[in-house]
Amino acid sequence: MCGVIGLVATSPVNQLLYDGLQLLQHRGQDAAGIVTAEGNSFHMHKSGGLVRDVFRTRDMRALTGHIGVGHCRYPTAGSAMSFAEAQPFYVNSPFGIVLGHNGNLTNTRQLRQELFRQDLRHLNTNSDSEVLLNVLAHELAERAGGYRLDPNSIFSAVGGVYRRCRGAYAVVALIAGYGLLAFRDPFGIRPLIIGRSVSPAGTEFMVASESVALDALGFEVVRDVGPGEAILIDESGNFHQRQCVPNATLNPCIFEYVYLARPDSVIDGISVYDTRLRMGEGLARKMQREASHWDIDVVIPIPDTSRPSALQLATKLGLPYREGFVKNRYIGRTFIMPGQTQRRKSVRQKLNAMAVEFKNKNVLLVDDSIVRGTTSSEIVQMARDCGARKVYFASAAPPVRYPNVYGIDMPSRNELIATNRDADAIAQAIGADAVIYQELDALVEAVRAGNPAITRFDTSCFDGVYITGDITPDYLDFLERHRSDGETIGAERPPSSQLDLNFVAAD
Numbered sequence: 001m002c003g004v005i006g007l008v009a010t011s012p013v014n015q016l017l018y019d020g021l022q023l024l025q026h027r028g029q030d031a032a033g034i035v036t037a038e039g040n041s042f043h044m045h046k047s048g049g050l051v052r053d054v055f056r057t058r059d060m061r062a063l064t065g066h067i068g069v070g071h072c073r074y075p076t077a078g079s080a081m082s083f084a085e086a087q088p089f090y091v092n093s094p095f096g097i098v099l100g101h102n103g104n105l106t107n108t109r110q111l112r113q114e115l116f117r118q119d120l121r122h123l124n125t126n127s128d129s130e131v132l133l134n135v136l137a138h139e140l141a142e143r144a145g146g147y148r149l150d151p152n153s154i155f156s157a158v159g160g161v162y163r164r165c166r167g168a169y170a171v172v173a174l175i176a177g178y179g180l181l182a183f184r185d186p187f188g189i190r191p192l193i194i195g196r197s198v199s200p201a202g203t204e205f206m207v208a209s210e211s212v213a214l215d216a217l218g219f220e221v222v223r224d225v226g227p228g229e230a231i232l233i234d235e236s237g238n239f240h241q242r243q244c245v246p247n248a249t250l251n252p253c254i255f256e257y258v259y260l261a262r263p264d265s266v267i268d269g270i271s272v273y274d275t276r277l278r279m280g281e282g283l284a285r286k287m288q289r290e291a292s293h294w295d296i297d298v299v300i301p302i303p304d305t306s307r308p309s310a311l312q313l314a315t316k317l318g319l320p321y322r323e324g325f326v327k328n329r330y331i332g333r334t335f336i337m338p339g340q341t342q343r344r345k346s347v348r349q350k351l352n353a354m355a356v357e358f359k360n361k362n363v364l365l366v367d368d369s370i371v372r373g374t375t376s377s378e379i380v381q382m383a384r385d386c387g388a389r390k391v392y393f394a395s396a397a398p399p400v401r402y403p404n405v406y407g408i409d410m411p412s413r414n415e416l417i418a419t420n421r422d423a424d425a426i427a428q429a430i431g432a433d434a435v436i437y438q439e440l441d442a443l444v445e446a447v448r449a450g451n452p453a454i455t456r457f458d459t460s461c462f463d464g465v466y467i468t469g470d471i472t473p474d475y476l477d478f479l480e481r482h483r484s485d486g487e488t489i490g491a492e493r494p495p496s497s498q499l500d501l502n503f504v505a506a507d
Helices: 014-023 057-062 108-117 128-143 151-164 211-216 255-260 272-290 307-317 340-350 374-385 423-430 440-448 473-481
Strands: 003-008 031-038 041-048 067-073 089-091 097-105 167-175 179-184 193-199 202-208 220-224 229-234 239-243 298-301 325-327 351-353 362-367 390-395 434-437 497-502
Touching: 003 014, 003 097, 003 167, 003 179, 014 031, 014 057, 014 067, 014 202, 014 211, 041 057, 067 097, 067 167, 067 179, 089 128, 097 128, 108 128, 128 151, 128 167, 151 179, 151 229, 151 239, 179 202, 193 211, 202 211, 211 220, 255 272, 272 307, 272 434, 272 440, 298 307, 307 362, 340 374, 351 374, 362 374, 374 390, 374 423, 423 434
Parallel strands: 298 362, 362 390, 390 434
Antiparallel strands: 003 067, 003 202, 031 041, 031 067, 041 497, 089 097, 097 167, 167 179, 179 229, 193 202, 193 220, 229 239, 325 351
16 A cells, blocks of 8 residues: 655646645555656655655755656565665666556566566566566667657557556656656556646646545546556646556455545545445444344444444444544554554554543444454453443454455465454454454445446455456465565664756657
């Protein structure tokens, strides 16, 4: 899970990119970077940490130009955080290209061998995003007759990327002397949306991971980038589009709606907030069927993502809804914390229980999902420490039983509390009196109600069905063998970097 943003404007883009990354901060708190283009130069600054900590006034002043891309990152499986892993990535051949990527390639090992043995390209990191950048660069070089590009040759190069790269990818890239390129994988797994702002000075375009970045910065939503579609916005602000994969189908990641996206975003025509309300309704229906005997006094959400679901559930069941936890907003999301020990410590720092809402009550805690169970067990214990008589736990999503290989950091089956456990065993593991989960069909119905034209979602973390069709047991075993908390994120803060990347753009 990462956040990407690209801009072609009529005025300097540094502040807009910074503000956009702030709005996408929930998608990655590990590192951030911005690259702007001005004439024959790229200006780059990136480092580890939150957006507000990475960029200082002097950094922003150096990011000159009317075109740029930004990225906020958290590491996916097997990717150790270092300065070299921060994005956007840069390559100087054939034209000077920078790229930011949200997702995960599933054939990275094969592509690395091809790049080294066939394409004669060198890689500096273990990042699949650097692999993707070099594949794009090679495909562009193959089509640069006379060292010139046009929209047709650029889109043809993206078609080459589609033929070679598998997995999930939403990409923004700058090609020196040409403009902003953006494209989305043929299954549309990770989100990407286009916005436009029209003023007397001209038309400006933005591409971002979520619509919230467009809304808050005054851009009108145009539409989502389609699966297998590429768009090019040249330096003059001209918009070009091509469907590079004719038979592409839209299969958005359903976990975006459950947890990853901000509630005020709209992804592929579906309101995240409305979806979470419907998730609460579906969970309420299941509780009426299977848990009507639970003696619940109050419904309490685990902030923040589960609030809409918990509120709707309480309304449908006719139960009081109360806020029982106060959240420290300066602590990162525990789902993307690197290790179990750090996650446990962070839960207590992030949430504080108000005893008045728990003492001598039977409480129903509602969360968006249960992944590792670390947060859930700590919160159940907090409720008991505050005097709760019984603690029931409801998940607005089904049990997470399978690894996610498309860019979410839950790759190991051994880390998932629902692996080889039923609801009773999970309740025992997290210390709850009982646990109830949303049904997968009900979740799909809740999301699809926002856009009935979408017939299928990526639900692989719930059902083990990987829509790209290339995930084998051997691949999952490989991920698990190379997975450890120490490999996922570095312990030390990487140094910052301020680079001016100069080259001669094509005439």
